[in-house]
Amino acid sequence: LYSSVDATADIMFLDMLASSQSNHSPELEMLQQNLKKYDLDKTRNLKNGQSSRKLCDPEEDVDLSEFPQWQNEVGYWVGEYTFLQSDGTPMESTSWPYRYDSYKGFITGNISGNKYRQRNVFLYPPAETSTCDENDPNVVGTGTCGVNGNSKIFEADQAASTCTENGEIEGPYAGVFTTKTELVGADNALVYQVILPAGDNGYFTTTEDRVYQSQL
Numbered sequence: 001l002y003s004s005v006d007a008t009a010d011i012m013f014l015d016m017l018a019s020s021q022s023n024h025s026p027e028l029e030m031l032q033q034n035l036k037k038y039d040l041d042k043t044r045n046l047k048n049g050q051s052s053r054k055l056c057d058p059e060e061d062v063d064l065s066e067f068p069q070w071q072n073e074v075g076y077w078v079g080e081y082t083f084l085q086s087d088g089t090p091m092e093s094t095s096w097p098y099r100y101d102s103y104k105g106f107i108t109g110n111i112s113g114n115k116y117r118q119r120n121v122f123l124y125p126p127a128e129t130s131t132c133d134e135n136d137p138n139v140v141g142t143g144t145c146g147v148n149g150n151s152k153i154f155e156a157d158q159a160a161s162t163c164t165e166n167g168e169i170e171g172p173y174a175g176v177f178t179t180k181t182e183l184v185g186a187d188n189a190l191v192y193q194v195i196l197p198a199g200d201n202g203y204f205t206t207t208e209d210r211v212y213q214s215q216l
Contacts, residue, residue: 056163062114064160067167068187070116073109081105081122097135098124098150114160116169116181125149176201177212184216191216 064070083091083100090101106121129146132138138145158171158181167183173194181192194213198206 058114058160058163060113061163062160064111064114064116064167064169067183069183069190070111070167072188073116073118073190074111075109077105077107079105079107095137096124096140096150097127097131097138097145098140099127100124114169116158118154118156120152120154120156122152122154123149124151176203189216 081103083103085091090099092100103125104123107118109116109118111117126146126149127135127138132145135145139148140150142148143150156171156173156179158169158179160167160169162168168181170178170180173179176196178195178197179193180195181190183190192213192215193211196206196210196212198208198210
């Protein structure tokens with residue numbers, strides 16, 4: 001029944017205590033025997049490649065549903081979005097000739113054990129007809145500029161990779177980036193970041209990690 005991780009020090013203490021007593025009590029002798037048996041079993045397990053302490057496996061031992069923030073990330077959301085540049089004007093892209101001033105989005109999120117998955121579908125309105133001659137390209141895929149809009153689908157899969165008790169998860173994104181989500185606040189908020197790791201990513205080389213996106 002003794003559960004000490006390392007019983008060796010306790011055995012030495014009890015041996016010293018017993019040697020100082022003129023009469024050994026039966027209780028003290030029984031405790032000595034149990035401790036020595038525990039220490040012997042532990043030594044045999046270590047020699048056989050076994051550990052007396054169970055190693056943590058995030059896939060088995062981490063459950064995101066235990067955290068209020070992750071419970072709140074399960075569901076479906078439909079909304080209207082605006083993507084602004086640093087000067088407060090709607091985002092303009094040279095490769096995506098559709099409007100960011102007012103577009104619709106559908107987001108779904110779910111958790112399972114130590115894993116979280118999110119899928120986003122965004123629907124963009126047609127470009128203004130006045131810009132069709134200026135944009136190159138003026139459409140992506142099929143359609144007519146100023147008449148047809150377009151859509152994008154984003155995927156995010158993350159999982160707890162360690163057995164920390166803070167609910168952190170991480171995962172790859174787009175084959176180049178890494179993502180990380182941390183729980184913050186009074187069990188009511190989280191921070192999602194997209195990071196470009198330092199090194200050669202196949203396009204260019206960076207000397208330090210770069211945060212490309214940070215969402216609260």
